[in-house]
Amino acid sequence: MKALSRREFIRTAAAAAALPAVGASLLRADQEFTVNGLPASVLGRTGLKVTRISLGGVLVTEPSLLVKVIDEGINFVHTSAEYTNGRSLEAFGKAFKDKGLRQKVVLAIKERPEAIDSCLKTLGTDYIDILVPPLTSLPEFDDQSLPEAFEKAKKAGKAGFLGWAGHNNTTEAFRKGTQVGWFDVTLMSYANIKNPSFLEAAKQASQAGIGIFTMKGLPKRNAVGASEEERNTYTTLCSSMLGRQYSHSVLASMGSFQSLDFFRGMLENRLGYFDPGLEERYWASQEGSYCAMCGACEKVCPEGRFVPPIIRYRMYWRDYGMKDYARACYSKLERKAPELSPGRLELCESVCPRRLPIREMVAEAHALLG
Numbered sequence: 001m002k003a004l005s006r007r008e009f010i011r012t013a014a015a016a017a018a019l020p021a022v023g024a025s026l027l028r029a030d031q032e033f034t035v036n037g038l039p040a041s042v043l044g045r046t047g048l049k050v051t052r053i054s055l056g057g058v059l060v061t062e063p064s065l066l067v068k069v070i071d072e073g074i075n076f077v078h079t080s081a082e083y084t085n086g087r088s089l090e091a092f093g094k095a096f097k098d099k100g101l102r103q104k105v106v107l108a109i110k111e112r113p114e115a116i117d118s119c120l121k122t123l124g125t126d127y128i129d130i131l132v133p134p135l136t137s138l139p140e141f142d143d144q145s146l147p148e149a150f151e152k153a154k155k156a157g158k159a160g161f162l163g164w165a166g167h168n169n170t171t172e173a174f175r176k177g178t179q180v181g182w183f184d185v186t187l188m189s190y191a192n193i194k195n196p197s198f199l200e201a202a203k204q205a206s207q208a209g210i211g212i213f214t215m216k217g218l219p220k221r222n223a224v225g226a227s228e229e230e231r232n233t234y235t236t237l238c239s240s241m242l243g244r245q246y247s248h249s250v251l252a253s254m255g256s257f258q259s260l261d262f263f264r265g266m267l268e269n270r271l272g273y274f275d276p277g278l279e280e281r282y283w284a285s286q287e288g289s290y291c292a293m294c295g296a297c298e299k300v301c302p303e304g305r306f307v308p309p310i311i312r313y314r315m316y317w318r319d320y321g322m323k324d325y326a327r328a329c330y331s332k333l334e335r336k337a338p339e340l341s342p343g344r345l346e347l348c349e350s351v352c353p354r355r356l357p358i359r360e361m362v363a364e365a366h367a368l369l370g
């Protein structure tokens, strides 16, 4: 299948919108526009114009990489104080201080509003455009202290929009975050995208004006050194999220100039390459190995809520090579693998739609991270 030009992509996506199986596309020819010459989207009701591929800073350690990302025209960047032992945030701060690049980007930070002062200091800025604190359970969405703290930060001129980062029970989280009414944005895991209920929740969120930028919808392996088929898989998955699955921007982890080149090239020339066979094969290959973050295990027992994060931190260690970050995340868990009852884990396994060997994965996670 050949790559389509950006204009052809718009047409293809619009044609795809007519297919009842995939729902309506958000891409319409009259919405086509660029930022810095690159395909861009309006991030829901924030009105912010962002490039359709954004920088995930989880692997960033050097300011020069961020400088290059911005020089290349990507204008939406995300990081957290937790990434690369704090080096990512420091690298962002150095890039912003030394090069005056802060005003050229929409900056999203995974942090609660109460804790942004130290981030602002490290970043050398007085303002964060979007806060996306991780919310790991549904009751957290009803916690009024979050929007109240955000309003204070907003009044103080320190933050622009409130969102949330969603890794757990993602269909319900999408619904809940849309329903409560105080979120403008979500950084959402798309690992559950083959579930029609999840896709419907994404559609509802988008129609309600939530700006959606997506993670966990691409292969776990770093794009650098990928085979031709793997590169095509990255591209078709990005095209699908953007053209058919309501994402406004795909957050791509870039830890090197090569990975920047890959995603920048895709953004400029290849978005719209769409191969449904590759997409199906990719998701089929995740059976038995990749947690969909669907929340089914959480529904059958209270201990189930610890399973997806433990499996995810194992993935960070094994598949992403983010060993320190994985250990740090695991160390903060309220319950570790040995504290989970084998009987309950067996129950989790019995309902897991991905047929994950949960007991084995959890035990391995503890051996690596405990």
Ligand code: SF4
Residues within 6 Å of the ligand: 290, 291, 292, 293, 294, 295, 296, 297, 298, 307, 308, 311, 348, 351, 352, 353, 354, 355, 356, 358
């Ligand atoms: S472990 Fe299985 S059931 Fe639990 S969230 Fe992951 S995919 Fe869903």
